[in-house]
Amino acid sequence: MRITNSVAFLSATTLVGAWDFSFFGRAVNAAQKTFGLKAPTVKIAVIGAGAGGSSAAYWVSKAQERHGLDVEVDVFEKDSRIGGRTTVVYPYYDEANPGQELGASIFVAANKNLWRATTEFNLTFVDLQDEDDDFGLWDGQQFAVTYRGSLLDKARMLWRYGLAPMTTTKIVTQMIDKLLLAYTRQVPIWPTIEALSNAIGLANHTTVTALEFFTSHGVGEKWIKEMIDAATRVNYAQDSTAISGLGGAVSMAATGASQVQGGNFQIFEKFLEHSNAKVHLDRTITRLTKTIVSGKTKWIPSGSDPLAEPVAYDHIILAAPLHLSGIDVISDTFFPSSLPKVDYVHLHVTMVSSTSFRPLASKFGVNTEAEVPRFILTTGDSARNGGPKPEFQSISYYKTYEVNGRTEHLFKIFSLEERSDEWLEETFGEGTIGWVHRKEWDSYPKLVPRSVFPSIKADAGLWYVNSMEAWISTMETEVLSARNVVDNMLMEAFGKGICPPAVKSDKPKSVKDQEEIYGWDC
Template sequence: MQLSRAVLLLLSGFILSGLRAAVARLLPEPPNRIAVVGAGIGGTSAAYFLREKFGKDVHIDVFEKEEVGGRVATTEMMGNLYETGAYVIHPLNLHMKSFVKELGLTARTLPEDNFGIYNGDYLVFHESEWFLINILKKLWHYGLNFFRMNMWVDNVMDTFTRIYRYQASDYSFSTTEALLHAIGGSDVVGKLNMTIEEDMQKSGFSQRFIEDIGIPAMRYNYAQGVKINGFVGAVSLTGTSSGLWAVEGGNNQVCRGLLRAADAQLIQGTVTSVQDRPTKSGFTESQYEVTYATDKGTESKMYDIVVIATPLNKEIGNIDFTGFSPPIETVCRPFQRLVTTIVLGQINASFFGFQNTSPFPLSEIFTTDNHNIFFCSLTSLYSSNSSPEASDLRIWKIFSVETLTDEELHQLFVSYSDISVKRWLAYPQYNPPEKMPPIVLHRGIYYLNSIESAASAMEMSAISAKNVALLSYHQWYGKEEKINQLDLAERLKSEL
């Protein structure tokens, strides 16, 4: 009896081993090489998630023509680092929170500064140092609109957090519209086809509140007014929440850490073209030849999967896709020009209607929609490891559409020095109804920045990176049941 049982166990072992071998022969081989174009928060988090999904054996190259971090950038002044690009992070941005924890970085909560709203002639509203007085002023000027906005933003964020549950269960989406529909159905997708002004009016906000508070929020975050789409407008208004934070040492520390954690090879170069190289070897139908220029000249490498993590805009990421049938078509939308000016200076208080005020009582000044105003916002900056001192001389960050002239700087400051100027194409120009570019450009080419046409933010890029990593994995291995599934909320309940 014991001998028979041993023989049966041995036979079953041989059978199982044979079945595993047969299944292994049927499954595609893992990709050999993956290229990620762009080392901003989208590209570096894509490399991180791709490593997580495809394992340790795949080779990942990340191409970057400038600094790691992209639009998540800092500048040094007087021995301290200051954020010149993407700055605040919402407490419910769970990917960013996870990155900071996994990478051993330190988060620091940003203080809630006193702000004012400037209309080109005077401050239409400004806060004081006293909490109770601020509540009374908000009620006097805007009724319950501020409190309605807090509840509205909370509801937006509660809806938005659904995406984390879906991604934790490995679900992915092949279009940005499908991803947004999974988050909040037609209500969220509908926001792409209306302005944030229309959305706020529909939600019961007064026109005065929209003009005095809504417009300045949009100008601060996107250098555009309330004619931008409702979804990006809602993302912008989340910046009015409490508990906002940043990363000690600069938010771009996250990008550098993700690159290391992904064990990816950084290639300092400009990708100029991606060419289709059809093949019939194994399960791979195409390989892609990526051509790039470095200081040493022009080179090319072959990849199984390519992730484009830079805007397909001729002034930012002008990549030529050749040999594709049908041709790869993308929506190359215009981008908003933004100038960031960092200044060490003493504010001209009289310009904003204050007399003999020392130190200047406000840390943030936002602006209404007046073509005579030459700046979008003026913000007292925190260094990477300290808070601004309550003194006349501080570091200020000015957002403007055009480069500030000496005359304009002299209007804002009694005196100033140590100027740093950064000009860039910062965000898409939003103009609903929006058309989302495709995520899947070809069988193995993915456009991570498609999501920017809905809204541009660090967390949006991280969400898109996770989605692209999951999508590429599922499409490589034929796991269609994990792509574009409907009624995910109910499905997850049944799975639990």
């Protein structure tokens, strides 16, 4: 009964380790139309090749294919690879060993863009639905819950939580149904995050905490403070008393959890491979300068390559948290208040390969190792009432494999502080650890309750994909946001979106029509 680490609607824990950016083209001049002159090519720059940036380039190519738009796209990526936060690491740095995502690990069945891309690009799904029921809920001093799938365990869960799990499932299903409207022509394009939230009926999810939201919908507090808390802590490293109701609902939406065999980054590689974009790796952009050329707004990116010839682009789509990107925006009409600062969680990820099959009993105050689950989530409920804080967000077993002539077991630990070698030995046993890999990053926003979100359009020609990240932060919603930003920009520049206008019909929709995904199917 594992609560799968879903950031998407979702998983995917979120998004953006090498932050993404994009830039889009300007419109045809009215005089040029009048005299039949060919409009100049619209130049588009995408800075960053993660979920938002790579998909932005792909959405432009879909519009280009359908409408014959005269555009050029450049993609600038500060790292030497494509994929942003989707990073795969191999034990002992040997690709013969099983790889594991460090972040942005999974996506789920409701993530229509990622699901469709995986199918469209002939990538292979890995089903992550849990077969091994070996779960424990640690409160910092004891296991509040353990579950291994027996009838007795199920009876205990029913006794402890009553109908709260079923009520939660109903609420989450309703949330997903509303969110799926964003994939239809009913809500194809939105000018602000507030407009989207209102249009699909999710505004009341974002203004209160998960505890307040689920309580108001009849869910028992014990379930919220323990199990929903566990889900929000593993997915977003935030308690149910702090994260928004929408963040809480998203954290519980794990149906159909999957990843791509070999790494989710391949989706974003394929987005760029199937676009007409020119990709520039190892190119850091540190400044965006707004200028006027022949009466038209242009943007000039500059950065790590001092020998690069300045190029003026017509529009910019910033697909990364501006305050973390290191980019200065030079413009007399750009106001930072249009992109209010969103605080991020600083997360530590520790991969451990150990000969221990599970964590030590002594670390968790139980009598035998058999009593220690291999998948441990945490609740902050005891700490909120004066008890000790859990030292980690989660410990997850992933794989058993043979290496160096012995059997080892791969675990991943999420924590808000670095876990030392000494701590790891206390947890898994002295002399049992063969390999450790650590990474720390600003992994996702603090999804605090709010009613106002960053602007989609921050300035003339400057668009912001990450305006959505303070609403929901996942790989999927970065792709969804990029689609909307491109749609808005193309409508402004060309009077055409990614898809042609819908043809009105009195005929009832077929099953196929109802399954169409806006952007992919037009």
